[in-house]
Amino acid sequence: MNFVSNSWTFQSRSEEATARLGVALASVLERGTVVALIGHLGAGKTRLVQAVATAAGVDRREVSSPTFVLVQEYEGRWPIYHFDVYRLGGDDEFLDLGAEEYLNGDGICFIEWADRLEGSLRPDLRITIGATGEFEREFRFETMSPGGMALLDRLKASIGPPESA
Amino acid sequence: MSEPMPDEVPQTSFGFSSRAGTRPRRLLCVESSCDETAAAIVDEDLRVLSSVVASQTALHARFGGVVPEVASRAHVERILPVLDEALREAETRLEDLCAISVVTNPGLVGSLLVGLTAAKTLAMILQIPLIAVNHIEAHLYACRLHARRDVFPAVGLVVSGGHSNLYHCREAVDFELLGSTIDDAAGEAFDKVAAILGLGFPGGPAVQQAASTGNPRAYRFPRSFLKEDRLEFSFSGLKTAVLYEVAGKPPAPYDAAQIPRQRVADLAASFQEAVVDVLVAKCRQALEASGLKTLCVGGGVAANARFRERLDEMRAGGIDVIVPPLSLCTDNAAMSAVAWESFHRGRFAGWDLDVTAGLVRKPRAVKPR
Numbered sequence: 001m002n003f004v005s006n007s008w009t010f011q012s013r014s015e016e017a018t019a020r021l022g023v024a025l026a027s028v029l030e031r032g033t034v035v036a037l038i039g040h041l042g043a044g045k046t047r048l049v050q051a052v053a054t055a056a057g058v059d060r061r062e063v064s065s066p067t068f069v070l071v072q073e074y075e076g077r078w079p080i081y082h083f084d085v086y087r088l089g090g091d092d093e094f095l096d097l098g099a100e101e102y103l104n105g106d107g108i109c110f111i112e113w114a115d116r117l118e119g120s121l122r123p124d125l126r127i128t129i130g131a132t133g134e135f136e137r138e139f140r141f142e143t144m145s146p147g148g149m150a151l152l153d154r155l156k157a158s159i160g161p162p163e164s165a
Numbered sequence: 166m167s168e169p170m171p172d173e174v175p176q177t178s179f180g181f182s183s184r185a186g187t188r189p190r191r192l193l194c195v196e197s198s199c200d201e202t203a204a205a206i207v208d209e210d211l212r213v214l215s216s217v218v219a220s221q222t223a224l225h226a227r228f229g230g231v232v233p234e235v236a237s238r239a240h241v242e243r244i245l246p247v248l249d250e251a252l253r254e255a256e257t258r259l260e261d262l263c264a265i266s267v268v269t270n271p272g273l274v275g276s277l278l279v280g281l282t283a284a285k286t287l288a289m290i291l292q293i294p295l296i297a298v299n300h301i302e303a304h305l306y307a308c309r310l311h312a313r314r315d316v317f318p319a320v321g322l323v324v325s326g327g328h329s330n331l332y333h334c335r336e337a338v339d340f341e342l343l344g345s346t347i348d349d350a351a352g353e354a355f356d357k358v359a360a361i362l363g364l365g366f367p368g369g370p371a372v373q374q375a376a377s378t379g380n381p382r383a384y385r386f387p388r389s390f391l392k393e394d395r396l397e398f399s400f401s402g403l404k405t406a407v408l409y410e411v412a413g414k415p416p417a418p419y420d421a422a423q424i425p426r427q428r429v430a431d432l433a434a435s436f437q438e439a440v441v442d443v444l445v446a447k448c449r450q451a452l453e454a455s456g457l458k459t460l461c462v463g464g465g466v467a468a469n470a471r472f473r474e475r476l477d478e479m480r481a482g483g484i485d486v487i488v489p490p491l492s493l494c495t496d497n498a499a500m501s502a503v504a505w506e507s508f509h510r511g512r513f514a515g516w517d518l519d520v521t522a523g524l525v526r527k528p529r530a531v532k533p534r
Contacts, residue, residue: 040416041357042405046348061397065349068327069199070273096238098275131415
């Protein structure tokens, strides 16, 4: 079992396929996982968190952009801590929010605009979202941790072969 | 809000019998729910004797702060000077206060705790009651403060950087959430479109300024749920539509400074019109569904001039539309005067009052870790 991959790309051709990705992610995420979300305005970062949270039993209406409030908490199958660091000046401000308590907590952390944090974040999973058309999206998954690699393998198995996307 | 715990509230300090009849009682309002540290003194007749907001005063310069200042450390630095200033401007001594209110929801836990700790400490020392306030409900009470008359029952709309919520307000302290945004708040969409167009921060005034010379019909941007009955908002698709118009589909790198000025103005005006169309339509729907004839609007986006024009049109149509002045629309502590409503109903908080983060549908205390 030496061939654990540390990156994988999922092509979504529709919002429905993105929702399926959310369901698959929700089925493999474990408490304590930290997921960094990267992508331009309108790429679909909040949309992906909505898809995962909904699959984990959270009312979709509860999941909205945390840009202004900086962090939102949802109670699903596990607690979800939904960060947005768009407005923050950097790592210091992120840590000043008490982020470490969340990151070392018992829930799943999603951090939108994580590329604005340089040193303080060690995500288990990094998802870079790119728009390839109006509704088409490319999700690039990367991980450096053994736990993240195992998670990524389970995700690939869960979502099935590419043609189903 | 916490359940009233009358046993823990010192009953003897309510009456101020020695001063009764001489002048209205005074309430200190404390607020540290997000970017702002604020304090106000509001008397029993709902007169705002002082309203101090850290970022809007000389205090802000003293700390050299940038907006947004989100760290709870910043609130810690500002809270005492802000309280001092509020008391000084209102020519009020601590012993003149009959109660202290504090915003406990929604917001960042670390920020909220600063205001809560200050308010609780003062209330304990002064032996006066503590009252919990919800920041969003306070935004609608700004309408009551401004109108200087009963405004409830009413439909309430709170539109700001963090919220786009519609309420059925039965009375000042009895609100039912009718609907909110399923993605971005209206004010957030203004900020992000300003970023897309290279207009700077904060986005609300910047987009409004650019839009003033633009054609609101130049671009046909989406108006989510406009024709649907659901009392919900969605501004994410609108934001993305502006991005696609500017950067193409899929978006390619571009230099906002190179967009012709008139195009920026037209984009800003068309975007603003789409937001305002939706806000107005959803207010109308809520009024029709509830049979109410009064609309209260609060939050930073209520400062938008085009939105105010359209609200004026509703007023001409027979709806009692109440929009507070700018200083009461943006975050402030004076609107926490809603605490007087709790005061008169005997709804006081116990010393175990805690903060709750976020817009929680089912009230839930924040678990200590």
